[in-house]
Amino acid sequence: xxxxxxxxxxxxxxxxxxxxxxxxxxxxxxxxxxxxxxxxxxxxxxxxxxxxxxxxxxxxxxxxxxxxxxxxxxxxxxxxxxxxxxxxxxxxxxxxxxxxxxxxxxxxxxxxxxxxxxxxxxxxxxxxxxxxxxxxxxxxxxxxxxxxxxxxxxxxxxxxxxxxxxxxxxxxxxxxxxxxxxxxxxxxxxxxxxxxxxxxxxxxxxxxxxxxxxxxxxxxxxxxxxxxxxxxxxxxxxxxxxxxxxxxxxxxxxxxxxxxxxxxxxxxxxxxxxxxxxxxxxxxxxxxxxxxxxxxxxxxxxxxxxxxxxxxxxxxxxxxxxxxxxxx
Amino acid sequence: xxxxxxxxxxxxxxxxxxxxxxxxxxxxxxxxxxxxxxxxxxxxxxxxxxxxxxxxxxxxxxxxxxxxxxxxxxxxxxxxxxxxxxxxxxxxxxxxxxxxxxxxxxxxxxxxxxxxxxxxxxxxxxxxxxxxxxxxxxxxxxxxxxxxxxxxxxxxxxxxxxxxxxxxxxxxxxxxxxxxxxxxxxxxxxxxxxxxxxxxxxxxxxxxxxxxxxxxxxxxxxxxxxxxxxxxxxxxxxxxxxxxxxxxxxxxxxxxxxxxxxxxxxxxxxxxxxx
Ligand SMILES: [Fe+2]
Ligand SMILES: [Fe+2]
Numbered sequence: 001x002x003x004x005x006x007x008x009x010x011x012x013x014x015x016x017x018x019x020x021x022x023x024x025x026x027x028x029x030x031x032x033x034x035x036x037x038x039x040x041x042x043x044x045x046x047x048x049x050x051x052x053x054x055x056x057x058x059x060x061x062x063x064x065x066x067x068x069x070x071x072x073x074x075x076x077x078x079x080x081x082x083x084x085x086x087x088x089x090x091x092x093x094x095x096x097x098x099x100x101x102x103x104x105x106x107x108x109x110x111x112x113x114x115x116x117x118x119x120x121x122x123x124x125x126x127x128x129x130x131x132x133x134x135x136x137x138x139x140x141x142x143x144x145x146x147x148x149x150x151x152x153x154x155x156x157x158x159x160x161x162x163x164x165x166x167x168x169x170x171x172x173x174x175x176x177x178x179x180x181x182x183x184x185x186x187x188x189x190x191x192x193x194x195x196x197x198x199x200x201x202x203x204x205x206x207x208x209x210x211x212x213x214x215x216x217x218x219x220x221x222x223x224x225x226x227x228x229x230x231x232x233x234x235x236x237x238x239x240x241x242x243x244x245x246x247x248x249x250x251x252x253x254x255x256x257x258x259x260x261x262x263x264x265x266x267x268x269x270x271x272x273x274x275x276x277x278x279x280x281x282x283x284x285x286x287x288x289x290x291x292x293x294x295x296x297x298x299x300x301x302x303x304x305x306x307x308x309x310x311x312x313x314x315x316x317x318x319x320x321x322x323x324x325x326x327x328x
Numbered sequence: 329x330x331x332x333x334x335x336x337x338x339x340x341x342x343x344x345x346x347x348x349x350x351x352x353x354x355x356x357x358x359x360x361x362x363x364x365x366x367x368x369x370x371x372x373x374x375x376x377x378x379x380x381x382x383x384x385x386x387x388x389x390x391x392x393x394x395x396x397x398x399x400x401x402x403x404x405x406x407x408x409x410x411x412x413x414x415x416x417x418x419x420x421x422x423x424x425x426x427x428x429x430x431x432x433x434x435x436x437x438x439x440x441x442x443x444x445x446x447x448x449x450x451x452x453x454x455x456x457x458x459x460x461x462x463x464x465x466x467x468x469x470x471x472x473x474x475x476x477x478x479x480x481x482x483x484x485x486x487x488x489x490x491x492x493x494x495x496x497x498x499x500x501x502x503x504x505x506x507x508x509x510x511x512x513x514x515x516x517x518x519x520x521x522x523x524x525x526x527x528x529x530x531x532x533x534x535x536x537x538x539x540x541x542x543x544x545x546x547x548x549x550x551x552x553x554x555x556x557x558x559x560x561x562x563x564x565x566x567x568x569x570x571x572x573x574x575x576x577x578x579x580x581x582x583x584x585x586x587x588x589x590x591x592x593x594x595x596x597x598x599x600x601x602x603x
Contacts, residue, residue, distance in 0.1 A: 061385040061393070068381040072594040072603045073423045074374075074408050075348070077381075078401060084384050085397035092390055130594055130603075180603075188601050296385070304388025306511065307447045310504025311389075317503060 026227055031157040034100040042226055045219070046156050047101050048117075049228065051108045054094035055119035057087045058112070059293050063127035064136060072130055079176050080133060086169045093165055097158040113301055115294065121279065122205050124287025131184055131191075131198035137177015139199070139206035139244065145170045146240045147210065155227035178247065185252045199248070200256040207271075208279045210237040216276075241269050348408035348422055356416060356475045361532040363417030364435075365540045366476070367425070368530070368576060369464070370410030371436035374426060376457060377403035378587055379444055388447055395493055399454070402486040409479045427595035431585050438574070438581040439522040445515065448508070451497045452515030455557060458490035460526050460550045467541040476539065495557050502561025513563050520566035525574030526550075 018037025025032050032038055061084050068084065071077035095105050111117035122140055127133060148167050154160040184195035211217055211233040223229035231239075241260075248255050259272030282290070358366060380400035387393040411422040440457065444450050465487055468480035501512035527547035533540045555565045573579030595603075 058385075058390070065385040068384060069378060069590050070594050072427075072598070072601070074404065074411075074426055076603050078404050078408070081381055081384065081397055081401050081404065085394055085401070088384075088390055088393040088397065092394070095390075183603060187603075188598060190598060191601055300386045300388075303386075304392075304447065306505070306507050307388035307392075307501070310508030311500050313504045313508075314500040 026155060026225075029155075029227060031160065032155050033157045041222075043101050045223060045226070046159065046228065047098055047103050049223075050094055050098040050101070050159055050162075051103070051111065052118050052120075054091045054098060054108065055112045055117055056123065057091035057094060059119045059123045059297060060140075061087050062293055062296055063123055063125070063289070064133060066127055067130060067133050070130075071133075076180070083137070083173055083176060086173065090166045090169070093162040097156075097162040100158045101156075109301070113298055115285075118283075120209060121282040121287060122209050124282050124290040124293060125201070125205055126289050129194050129198060131181065131194040132202070134177050134180030134184060134195065135198035135202040137173050137175075138181055138247070139177070139202045140209070141170050141173035141177060142244060143206045143209040143240050145174060146236050146243065150230035150236075151228075153227070153230060159228075178251070181251050181253065195251075196253055199253050203256050204274055204278075205282075207237055207240065207274055208276075210234075210240065212276065212279070238268055241271050245269050348405075348412045351409055351412045351475060351479075352416075352421070354475070356413065358413050358417040358473075358475070360417055361535055362473060362476070362539060363414040364532050365536055366410045366414035368435045368533075370407045370414060370425075371434045372440050372457075373403040373410065374407035375434075375436040375584075375587060376440040376453075377401075377407055378591055379440065379442075380450075382444055383450065392447075396450075399490050399493065402483075402490065405486075406479070406483045409482070413475050413479070423595065427592045428599075431580070431588055434580070434584060434588070435576045436580075436584070437522070437525040437576055438571070439519060439525065441581040441583045441587060442519065442522070443583060445518070446511055447497075448501055448511035449515035449518060451494060451501060452512065452519050454490065454494035455498050455516075455554060456519065456523055456526075456550075458487055458494050459554050459557075460546060461487045462491050463546045463550045464541055464543075467545070471540070472538045498557050498561045498563070502558075502563045509562065512561070516558065516563065517566045517568065520568040521571035522574070523551075524570035525576065528575055530576050 015037065019039070022032065022036065022038055022042075025036070032042075064080060064087075065084050068077065068081055071080050095108060098108060099105055108117070112119070122143075127136060145167060148163050148170065151163040152160055152167060154163065181195050181199070184191040186192075211220075214220065214232045214234045217233050220229060220232060224232070245255065245260065257272045259270060261270055263270045281287075285291075377400045380396050380403065383396040384393055384400070387396055407426075408422050411425045415421055415425050439453060442449075442453065462484070465480040465484040469477055469484065471477045471480065498512060501508040503509070527543045527550075529542050529544045533542055558565050595601075
């Protein structure tokens with residue numbers, strides 16, 4: 001028997017043992033780690049999900065970032081800067097988690113740059129007023145928390161652990177958004193109107209952050225079987241609505257949904273049908289700021305290319321033996 | 329629970345947790361001259377924080393979005409301390425001073441008001457300002473004014489990180505590629521005429537012996553260290569005459585009006601509002 005055949009057979013046996021072990025890990029609800037064998041589809045699903053999540057953090061810096069220079073008090077400016085900075089940090093944690101699945105960061109950047117990768121549609125809406133910063137923190141970060149808390153238990157170890165760190169920070173984010181709205185809702189007449197207007201605009205898109213209704217969400221089943229996703233889109237959306245209704249009452253603001261009411265029997269709030277045409281239009285790149293967000297991202301990448309090249313060249317130079325003595 | 333700037337989990341340069349609110353609550357009241365001195369320092373920090381904030385989501389690397397935001401946050405923190413303390417002389421808050429003073433009332437230098445330019449220009453400014461600020465706060469630690477000395481103590485730890493960040497980038501850009509070296513040099517060249525303004529002993533500083541740090545005393549140590557970094561990076565210390573009008577009053581930059589128009593627009597639209 002030639003060496004090649006032996007190693008081929010070994011590899012096949014390894015894969016079989018690996019597959020059995022993977023099935024067992026999932027059945028036991030334990031963690032899969034980077035060195036473990038995993039099905040190619042599991043790997044691909046995760047890379048897609050984790051990198052999309054990372055891209056969302058990065059593009060998500062733009063709508064809020066646009067208010068940093070105009071924040072109406074120095075304290076609010078500091079809080080907003082810290083928050084947007086955190087989002088950049090979330091992007092970093094998530095790209096690192098995705099890298100453990102074998103996809104280099106540059107490749108993920110490239111997918112975003114060329115428009116092959118998606119990010120959360122919510123960031124294709126404009127942050128037009130200061131109250132939008134409140135609504136984004138309260139509703140968008142709030143929805144992110146509902147989505148992300150169960151992901152802390154995702155079967156892929158590095159992803160779950162990244163989510164634990166992120167969730168801690170997201171609760172600060174939601175709180176600062178709620179505080180902004182609370183101050184506005186108890187402020188001047190113009191401030192109250194600004195707050196209500198922002199909530200009116202962000203409510204629907206925030207509910208759509210959980211994705212299409214379960215019936216139209218073909219990939220969810222497999223993700224749930226793999227313990228990546230723990231709850232369906234509709235279950236998470238319901239949780240979110242149940243969470244924000246009393247919070248809106250405490251703010252003294254209304255939610256723009258005439259069908260919203262407590263259902264004693266279900267023990268949940270009923271809510272109206274969302275505009276899914278709008279959702280799919282925005283998803284396909286037809287959002288109010290879709291083009292603007294991508295152009296902004298690409299411009300920053302393009303303008304930074306010479307800096308990244310310089311950093312790489314400098315790192316090579318430092319790594320070279322007798323650095324400084326070798327000619328360029 | 330409060331959500332102050334130091335709650336950011338990605339913050340790299342954690343100083344001691346004194347806050348602008350604590351300074352306001354301490355009851356320390358600045359004299360007219362001390363307040364005017366604090367404004368000079370505070371306005372520099374505020375303008376530079378405002379400028380660096382513009383980099384967030386536009387930096388060449390994700391790590392730089394974080395680093396520049398971090399530095400901007402630190403500077404904004406320094407501005408908040410200094411404006412809060414200055415305001416104690418006139419019964420004004422940090423926000424009264426930041427949002428409701430007019431263009432001619434600010435005392436920032438032209439260097440910090442310049443547009444960001446490319447990354448090389450931003451780093452050139454960071455190099456000059458952070459080395460200046462480090463020398464400044466090192467000496468301000470010994471100020472007879474206890475509030476200024478406490479602010480210096482907090483700022484110094486943060487500015488040490490800013491210095492390091494700037495110096496590292498000057499080396500990377502200076503020794504990286506032909507293009508980066510050219511851009512880094514051009515950033516230094518374009519800002520150089522504005523450097524001298526940092527070191528002019530404007531009033532009321534001469535009346536504050538033992539309290540304020542005379543800017544002229546910072547010139548030699550700052551510029552010596554800045555020149556060392558520039559030379560280590562294979563670049564040339566520019567030979568440019570100071571731009572006329574550098575006395576932090578009267579002949580301020582064209583850019584100041586634009587910075588304030590943007591920074592103050594919302595607060596001035598709702599003058600009676602709290603946020
Ligand atoms: Fe986030
Ligand atoms: Fe967030």
